[in-house]
Amino acid sequence: MEIDWIWGIVGGLMIGLAASFHLLVNGRIMGASGILGGLVDRTGWSTWAERLAFIAGLALVPVLLIPVYSGPVVTNITGNIWAIVIAGLLVGVGTRLANGCTSGHGVCGISRFSLRGITATIFYLLAGGLAVIVFRHLLEVI
């Protein structure tokens, strides 16, 4: 368990450095839902190549680590198809409505004491905790 914390800190620092690099070098806020969502609804079409480059890096670079990583990547994604579809829809609509997710509001927002980032984080943590209580402990579907 302790080793998980250490990897959490190392990985977290890498995420923070990626966000710092993206801000100071590229001049952009590293928000995963905004970068992808701007392509999907075309509001960010003028910067489509940059967005695709970010997504390509995010999807492809970690794979290079897998050979040196201990065994296959464990995702533990639920086998409940309905849960996956409903959760995906909620995450897609919700992050676009709120203009951000864990990376944009959480990492990039809280670190600049953004009131919106902090508020969003409080509400998505609250809803996330409630969802686990309801679906894991009460309904026992996940």
Next chain:
Amino acid sequence: MIRLITTFLSGGLFGVGLLVSGMTDTRKVQGWLDIFGDWDPTLAFVLGSAILPMAIAWNIASRRARAVLGNALPGKPRVEIDRNLVLGSLMFGAGWGLVGLCPGPAIASISWGGTGGLLFLLAMLAGMMIAPAFRARLTAMAAALS
């Protein structure tokens, strides 16, 4: 071209960080949200250690006008707390808790998430596609009520 490479690198380092930190494991994410069950504190360490360097980066950015590649740095954040921010975050959080994936790890999981990960990503893309219509509907409803 250089910007595409540096942006690719940002995305890459973000993805590696997600993998190393264990945030690609949905059970770890749900374990952190599960305060009444077997609570797993890892995510707090991840978020905390990601915020730290970023706070320093914002501090450096506040004393500069432009990014290294020449474009303007983002301005001050908006401050208004509105219905869309709160409702959107509640919806996002509910989906995040239900399956344990948020947008970053969902994109990264293309490479290893199997059918479950792919299905989640497709549903998330569909959600992003209908989001503008949903937002317009909400605005219309709020206007009708007031």
